Amino acid sequence: MSTHALEITGLAKGFDGQGVLHGVDLSVRPGTVTAVVGASGCGKTTLLRLVAGFETPDAGSIAIAGRTVAEAGRCVPAHRRDVGYVAQDGALFPHLTVGQNVAYGLEGSARSTRARVHELLATVSLDPAMERRRPHQLSGGQQQRVALARALAREPALMLLDEPFSALDTGLRSSTRTAVARLLAKAGVTTLLVTHDQEEALSIADQVAVMRDGRFTRVGSPREVYLAPGDVFTAEFLGDCVLLPATITAGVADCALGRVPVRDGAADGAATLVLRPEQLVATTVDDGDQGERLGTVSSSEFRGRDVLLVVDLGAGEPITVRQHGIDPPGVDAKVRVDVVGTAAVLDERP
Ligand SMILES: Nc1ncnc2c1ncn2[C@@H]1O[C@H](COP(=O)(O)OP(=O)(O)OP(=O)(O)O)[C@@H](O)[C@H]1O
Ligand SMILES: [Mg+2]
Known part of the structure; x- marks a missing residue:
């Protein structure tokens, strides 16, 4: 028996002869949150609908808590999967009140149900x-939170959330997702969360899966996928990045930023390095300074909590540096760029 709460193997699905998912594999440990990110139309909702039981796979299999619920020619219906699903459009029962929507499917006395409904509404910051x-x-964001409360009410073994916070503003979004994540963790619910917000994915998930055109390009811990993204698409999808051609010798890369240590396991030879802009620090130097890693600030974008500097190193592409916005080097300043930590090496050869 599998120890995974969810195990997806070779999952494929198409509509009208058009392939959407092309062999998706994913394992999710019990009680953890996996965030699925990817561009619009890449197949995220299709994946969730297959797991929920609203679609039948063309190939591959899905097992929930060790029980196969979908494989070629066999499909357990949605209501027998013990899965909670909050669809991208919320979809409340229009003829029921908010209280009745949340209480839908709850068992117990009227009094205990009402108390539970109030508790769940509070969790999603609703009066x-x-x-x-x-x-x-209700407003769109309020409807979304009622749908979330309704799904949380049943405490399913597996929760599928399709962009559940997308209609909420930044402050409400972060407090709601923290409260929901806490509730899911306390109840030991395994969660698959689709989000367009990379920061949300990296901050609340135990595992991040990056999808491109119906395939996962990278699945791993937030740190792994962010700091060692493997390919250019994944690197750029998760945030700004600096790509540098380099030659690697015994764990050290020679590149436009001088000698930079690389993460374990990089093979010797020509390679492309990935650094995040916050790994770089630009310090103003005297005009006459000579040496390595010198460049000129060509633009500066103040963004409140940080500043993005574009530094021209004289050769190759200009690089982006992100540092705090207190007294940064100005445009045209001569700077030295230092690297914090190690660089990752792309799996793709240049
Ligand atoms: N029932 C359907 N019939 C035909 N095509 C479909 C159907 N459902 C989805 N598709 C197509 O499959 C592709 C993937 O759709 P899906 O909804 O999974 O994308 P998504 O990653 O969730 O996108 P978004 O981020 O915009 O929500 C799209 O091209 C979509 O048009
Ligand atoms: Mg979708």
């Missing part, structure tokens, strides 16, 4: 007085 309203009397 319990809203329980009497109907979905059309």
